Amino acid sequence: TAGNILVLSGTATISAGVVVQSAAATTYDYALNVADGASLNVAGTLVSAYNLPKGLGGSLTFSARQYFNTATNAFTLTGGTTMLAGGDHTLFPGQGVTANMQSLAIGPAATLDLGGTTQLFGYVRSPNNNAYAGSGGVITSGTPAVLVSRAISGTTENFGGRITGPVTYIQASIANTRNFYADNTYTGATVVTGGALQLIDEARLSGTSAIALNYGNLTLSNRGTLDLGDRIPDATPITMRGGRLELLGRVNGLSLESIGTVTIAAGVNQISNGIGSITSGINASDLTLASLDRPEGSASKVLFRVATGTLGLIGNAARTTITAAPPLTNNLIGPWAIASREWASYVPGLGVGQLNTPGFAGYDATALAAGSNPTQNVRLTAGTTLTGDATVNTLADNYTASPTVALGGFTLTAAGGGILLATGTDNTTATISGGTLTAGSAGVGGDLYLSFLPYSFTTNARRAAISAAVADNAGGPVRLVVSSSDDTSTTQGNTVTLSAANTYTGGTVVNAAQVVLGGGVGTVVIPAGGLTLNNSSVTMLTNAGQIASSTVPTLEGGSILTLVGANSLAGVVFDNRGGTATPTLATGGTLTLNGGITASSMNVATQATITGTVDFAGAARTITVNPVAYQGRTINPWLSSLSIDAVVQNAGQLTVTGGGLLRLNNSTSTFSGGYEVASGSGVIVNGSRTPATGTPTAGPLGAGTLTLGANSRQ
Numbered sequence: 089t090a091g092n093i094l095v096l097s098g099t100a101t102i103s104a105g106v107v108v109q110s111a112a113a114t115t116y117d118y119a120l121n122v123a124d125g126a127s128l129n130v131a132g133t134l135v136s137a138y139n140l141p142k143g144l145g146g147s148l149t150f151s152a153r154q155y156f157n158t159a160t161n162a163f164t165l166t167g168g169t170t171m172l173a174g175g176d177h178t179l180f181p182g183q184g185v186t187a188n189m190q191s192l193a194i195g196p197a198a199t200l201d202l203g204g205t206t207q208l209f210g211y212v213r214s215p216n217n218n219a220y221a222g223s224g225g226v227i228t229s230g231t232p233a234v235l236v237s238r239a240i241s242g243t244t245e246n247f248g249g250r251i252t253g254p255v256t257y258i259q260a261s262i263a264n265t266r267n268f269y270a271d272n273t274y275t276g277a278t279v280v281t282g283g284a285l286q287l288i289d290e291a292r293l294s295g296t297s298a299i300a301l302n303y304g305n306l307t308l309s310n311r312g313t314l315d316l317g318d319r320i321p322d323a324t325p326i327t328m329r330g331g332r333l334e335l336l337g338r339v340n341g342l343s344l345e346s347i348g349t350v351t352i353a354a355g356v357n358q359i360s361n362g363i364g365s366i367t368s369g370i371n372a373s374d375l376t377l378a379s380l381d382r383p384e385g386s387a388s389k390v391l392f393r394v395a396t397g398t399l400g401l402i403g404n405a406a407r408t409t410i411t412a413a414p415p416l417t418n419n420l421i422g423p424w425a426i427a428s429r430e431w432a433s434y435v436p437g438l439g440v441g442q443l444n445t446p447g448f449a450g451y452d453a454t455a456l457a458a459g460s461n462p463t464q465n466v467r468l469t470a471g472t473t474l475t476g477d478a479t480v481n482t483l484a485d486n487y488t489a490s491p492t493v494a495l496g497g498f499t500l501t502a503a504g505g506g507i508l509l510a511t512g513t514d515n516t517t518a519t520i521s522g523g524t525l526t527a528g529s530a531g532v533g534g535d536l537y538l539s540f541l542p543y544s545f546t547t548n549a550r551r552a553a554i555s556a557a558v559a560d561n562a563g564g565p566v567r568l569v570v571s572s573s574d575d576t577s578t579t580q581g582n583t584v585t586l587s588a589a590n591t592y593t594g595g596t597v598v599n600a601a602q603v604v605l606g607g608g609v610g611t612v613v614i615p616a617g618g619l620t621l622n623n624s625s626v627t628m629l630t631n632a633g634q635i636a637s638s639t640v641p642t643l644e645g646g647s648i649l650t651l652v653g654a655n656s657l658a659g660v661v662f663d664n665r666g667g668t669a670t671p672t673l674a675t676g677g678t679l680t681l682n683g684g685i686t687a688s689s690m691n692v693a694t695q696a697t698i699t700g701t702v703d704f705a706g707a708a709r710t711i712t713v714n715p716v717a718y719q720g721r722t723i724n725p726w727l728s729s730l731s732i733d734a735v736v737q738n739a740g741q742l743t744v745t746g747g748g749l750l751r752l753n754n755s756t757s758t759f760s761g762g763y764e765v766a767s768g769s770g771v772i773v774n775g776s777r778t779p780a781t782g783t784p785t786a787g788p789l790g791a792g793t794l795t796l797g798a799n800s801r802q
Contacts, residue, residue, distance in 0.1 A: 092119040095126045095146060104152060106132035122146030122168055130154070139163075142170055145197070149173050155180045157190045164215060165198035165225060172203045177725060181208040181238075189238055194225040194249055202255065204231035206721050208692060212237045212266070214248045221270040221290040224249025232256070232276065236723045238692045239264045239283075257296075258718060259285055259304070260693035262668045267291075269312075279718065280304030280331070281666030281691045287319045288312040296324055301331025302666030302690070303355065303623050303645045308345055310338040311364065317344040323378070324348045329388075329665055330355030330600060330623045330645055336395070337373030337406065339364030346376040352388040354644065355622035356571050356600035361406040362395025371404045379412035382424070387535065387569045387597040387620070392427045392440045399427055400441025400448065409439035418463045418481045419449035423506025423537040424569075429486055431465060431508065443467070456483065456493070462503035462529075474498045474523065482506035490516045495523025495556050502527050505534050510541040514548040519555070526561040526592075533564025533594065540572045540601065542582040550582045553606075557588040567594030567617075572601035572624075586613050593617050598624040598647075605634040612636055621647035623667050628652045632677065640683060643671050646694060652676040659683030662696035662730060675700025675734060684710040687730035687748070690718045695751070697731045704739035708761065713748040713769065728772055736790060744769050752788035762792025765800040 093108070102108060110118055118136060122128045124145035134140065134156040141164040142148055149171040156179075157163055163179065172178040182189035189210035194200055212235070214224035224247050227235060232254045239245060240262040248269040251257055256276030259266060261283025268291040277298040278285075284305035287293065289312040299306065299320065308319045315338040325348045326333065333350070337343035341364060350359070363371040382388060392399060394406045401407075414421045414434055421440070425432040430442035433449055441448045443465060451467040458476030467484045471491035481504035485491055488511065493500075505527045509518040518540075528534030536558060542550035560566050570584055587606040595618035605628045607613040616636040619626075623645035628634050632653030635641070640659040641649055646667030654677050664671050664687070671694060673679075678701045687696050716724045728749035736742075739759035744750050745766040755775040765771055773788045785791050 092121055093128070095122045095128045097123065097126050099127045099129065101129045102132040102134075104131040107135060108132065109135040110138060119143055120148060122148055124168075141166060142198070143167055147171065150178050153178055153180065157182075162191045162193045162211075163209075164193040164195070165200060166195040166215070167197040169199040169201060171201045172205050172207060174205075176206040176722065177208060178203075178205055179207060179209075181210065181724070181726075194227065196222055196225055196249070198225035200225070200227045202227065202229040202233035202235060204229055204233050206234040206236065206723055208236040208238065208724055210237070211239050211243075211245050212247055213245045217246050218248060219246035219267060219269065221248050223269065227251045227255065228253040229255050234258065234276070234718065234721050234723060236260070236692060237266070240693060256718070258692075258723060259283065260666070260691055261304075262693055268293075272296075279690075280306055282668045282693050289314055290316070292316065292319045293324075294318075294321060296320065299324060299326040301326065301328045301333065301357075303330040303668070304666055305332040305334065307334045307336060309336040310341070310343045311336050315341050315343055319345060320347055322346045322348060325351065327351045327353055328357040329353050330357060330667070332358040332360065334358075334360040335362070335373055335375045337361075337363045337371065340369035340371060342370060343373045345374070347378065349379045349381055350377050351381040351383070352390045353383055353386060354388050354599075356389045356391060356573070358391045358393055359408060360393040360395060361399065361408050363397055363404065363406050366397045366404070373406045375406075375408045377408070377410045380410050380414055387567065387599065389424045389426070389537070389539070389569075389571050389599055391573065392425070392432055394428065398445060400435065400438045400445055402438070402447070407439045409437075410434070418465060418504060419443065420465065420482065420504065420506075423482060423502070423504055423535070426508065426539060426541070429510035429512075429541050429543070431482060431484060431506065451484070456480070456500075458498070465504075468493070471519075474500065477501070479503055482508070484508040484510070485518060486510045487516070487518060488513045490518065492519040492521060494521055495525075497523050499524040499526060500556075501561065502536060503529060506537045506539070508539045508541070509552050510539075511550055512543065514550060516549075517551040517553055519553045521553075521555040523556050525554075525556050525558045527566050528561050528564055530562035531564045533561045533566045535567045535569055535594070536592075537569045537571065538584070540570075540584050543573045548581065551585070552583075553585045553587070555587045558590045558592045560592050560594070565594040565617075566592040567597065568592055569597045569599065570601050570603055571599040587611070588613065590615050595619070598622065598626055600624055603627070604629055607631060607634045614639065618642075620644065621649060623647055623669075625650070628655075628676070637682075641673075643673065643696070646671055648672045648674070650674040650676065651679060651700075654678050654680070656680040656682060660685050660698075662687040662689070664689035664691045664694060664696050664729070666691050667694065670694050671696040673698045675702060677701065678703050680705050681709065682707075684712065685730065686712040686714075686746075688714040689716045689727075689729040690723065692716060692724045692727060695728060695731050698734045701735045701737065702732070703737050704742070704759070706738050706740060708740035708743070710743045710745060711750060712746040713744060713750045714746045715748040739790070741792070744771060755788055756786050757788060757790045758786045759790040760792045761790070762794060763789055764795040765797055767797040767799050769797075769800055
């Protein structure tokens with residue numbers, strides 16, 4: 089049919105087994121219109137590739153799963169109550185990761201009751217994308233439910249309705265900003281795994297129990313119709329993994345916001361505060377954190393930023409204060425805390441500020457001298473040459489022309505663990521060469537935070553090159569943490585090159601950085617001890633073998649590991665908690681994996697991918713693919729956590745386990761061991777290869793046998 093379904097009174101039912109489908113030759117929508125006081129129960133199946141609106145004030149219940157709008161159009165609710173009662177994902181959201189999904193547009197007179205289910209949509213917006221409070225309806229549930237939204241285009245989405253009840257809201261995006269305009273009182277968690285969520289005009293998250301920013305942004309904007317001082321509850325904890333929290337102060341106003349404990353769990357996190365204007369009137373913005381926490385052993389970092397003016401001044405300025413004031417060591421919050429392009433300090437009443445800001449402590453020296461000065465914070469503005477071993481607390485080089493810190497064969501020890509290279513100048517390279525870098529104290533070691541801050545976000549050739557070797561401190565293990573302000577969501581070009589034969593043993597963490605491995609033939613730049621990428625890229629240039637073969641790299645968020653030539657690794661782990669870039673292992677040549685593969689995801693916007701050629705050394709291996717899930721609830725049962733686009737060769741039986749989906753996407757794989765798919769897990773076979781004669785010798789499944797366990801999926 090290309091017509092409508094109209095229920096004028098009483099209760100109507102589309103029975104189980106009945107399929108209502110739009111005519112294949114038409115491109116028309118069909119509508120479900122249920123009059124006031126009437127109800128429609130859909131126990132059968134509606135199928136359509138086009139928009140499906142629900143109109144009038146009656147009630148609509150979907151008591152079975154539906155497959156209407158299999159394209160990327162909208163389910164539009166203009167009135168009455170619609171209940172999802174067909175279990176999790178009552179409404180089919182569409183497949184794939186390269187196109188938008190079915191969207192939800194809900195008008196002011198409409199209510200969507202999730203019925204305790206998990207439901208995924210594409211866009212969630214007001215009809216016609218209207219941008220004001222009251223332009224949308226209500227999304228609610230009487231029992232705990234999860235609402236997931238995923239959009240991949242750059243269109244701004246506007247929702248002027250309300251989400252209420254025990255609902256957890258998860259937002260995934262590639263390049264979108266969603267604006268909330270009204271008070272959303274839902275009591276579940278708020279999780280942003282990509283893109284940005286902005287609270288503006290009357291918008292609050294007044295009931296949310298927790299906020300997680302996983303490589304996603306939350307903006308509290310007072311630059312709309314209202315300046316509100318309590319957009320999120322004062323006691324609500326915020327956990328950040330490469331996230332950004334931003335307060336935008338009102339022009340000619342004093343904006344205030346108090347939030348709960350902020351935990352920086354992983355990656356580089358940004359806490360930004362900006363006044364409305366620096367030219368006239370009263371312009372101040374005060375953001376108060378209950379406390380700033382950092383898990384034991386974390387390699388996370390935080391950048392305190394200010395959109396306009398200087399952070400931490402009296403009067404017309406932005407101030408970020410912390411009620412449980414952080415302890416300072418040698419005037420610093422830590423080598424993991426930076427204010428714009430300087431080390432971050434803290435003064436009660438003024439909050440966070442840069443070293444050398446009026447009212448804050450200053451740097452201790454402007455020259456790097458030989459000798460032991462373990463409490464000194466040294467700030468350079470150019471290059472220098474060491475004349476002997478040197479120990480300082482931290483070193484910062486804030487430069488405008490390309491500097492070289494020449495170690496002259498000596499050792500530079502950052503006792504406090506921090507080296508900072510920062511610039512605002514294009515076509516510059518900061519170099520540290522000719523000696524050894526280490527951290528902490530002798531026999532103890534510690535983390536060495538190498539922070540590169542170009543703040544460019546474009547290909548402007550702001551680079552750093554570290555050819556000095558990083559080593560343990562007299563037997564004390566050192567962990568190298570390389571961080572930047574330009575992660576994999578930016579264009580490539582502002583890189584940190586590591587090229588030495590490093591010997592540190594504490595492991596390597598790359599946070600929001602683009603790292604290039606430029607070692608020579610036979611040089612191991614990333615030694616044994618582990619390699620973790622947090623929304624970062626690591627690219628091997630020219631020579632293979634620059635990562636120790638015992639390494640099991642972990643790629644979190646939208647991380648990208650690119651190899652060259654023939655390499656060996658002990659396995660690989662994908663932990664896709666969020667981000668906008670596709671998590672990718674690109675083997676370049678042939679990668680021999682002497683272990684298994686594990687893939688987990690809670691990001692419905694991207695899918696981890698392996699490209700190139702993977703060799704399993706003739707052995708049986710396990711590929712663990714967990715469902716795309718949040719706290720045990722599957723949020724996209726049709727999306728694979730991992731796609732193997734690579735040729736698979738020289739493998740015994742490959743066992744697929746974990747309960748999720750594995751996508752096999754190369755028709756030239758040649759291994760003969762076959763796949764065994766464990767109970768509850770599944771494979772998506774994309775493509776095939778038919779030989780001209782005889783038995784197939786290649787295909788997505790290789791040339792072996794596919795064995796499906798009970799309740800497995802293909």
